[in-house]
Amino acid sequence: MGKLLEDFLESEKTSKRYEIKFVIHNLSEKEVHAIIRNNPAMFSEIYKQRQVNNIYFDTPSMRNYVENVSGNHKRLKVRIRWYGAFFGFIEKPVLELKIRTGSLVSKLSYPLNPFKMQKSFSFMMIKKEIFAKSKLPDWVREKLYCLLPVLFNAYKRRYFLSSDKKYRITIDTDLCFFAAKNQTNKFLAKTEYPHIIIELKFAPEDLDQAHHLTQFFPFRINKSSKYVAGVELMESTFA
DSSP: OOHHHHHHHHHHTOOOEEEEEEEESSOOHHHHHHHHHTSTTOOEEOSOOEEEEEEEEEOTTOHHHHHHHHTOSEEEEEEEEEESOSSEEESSOEEEEEEEETTEEEEEEEEOOOEEEOTTOOHHHIIIIIITTSOOOHHHHHHHHTOEEEEEEEEEEEEEEOTTSOOEEEEEEEEEEEEOOSSSOOOOOEEEEOSEEEEEEEOGGGHHHHHHHHTTOOSOBOOOOHHHHHHHHHHHHHO
16 A cells, blocks of 8 residues: 555554445345434435436556455555546546555545546546646645556435434445546446445544444345446446
8 A cells, every 4th residue: 555655644644434235135225214314323315316427536556446356455546536526627527545444444535636637538637637737735636646547437316314413325326337448538338236235434433332333134145346346337338
């Protein structure tokens, strides 16, 4: 993952949280909502549904993907995230470095220069219009210099919070992925992912009670990430 990043996380005392993921294959969105609302933690919806969009970055050798698939104890995910429409003027994009140590997750976030997402979107545009004009720490720029955009995705997300405000659930539906394979036009293919993804998020001190809550979910915990799923879908598309 890189000692520089590990040292920064330690010095900043970045907060950590657990993220437990479930991939739902055979239930409708309506059925999933009913199961969550009937949980003893008394979850209620806290935001309106919105679209989440990401550009994922990796090394030319796909190191981050390989480390995720191999189940490395420490692994990194780098992405640009924004909300709302996928195409058009992106007013508040954010660079996120997501570091997972086992099931614990830390995240560093940096606001980026606004940009326009269009079908002619290119890596040179990312470097010149986004990274070069954004206020980023030198060590982050150094990290980004070695990375390339490899995957785009978008999905609809709904948010739920337990009555004691210790546990948050997100439900992701309508997932789709675009390949990023060359320098001039990133949108080589669009593939839809038919499953629903649920994530349960909470602080380390609330782990014991979380085990109790998950007993009421008729879902199986899944360690695969959206990034890994997207890369593998794209590989099967271009095989």
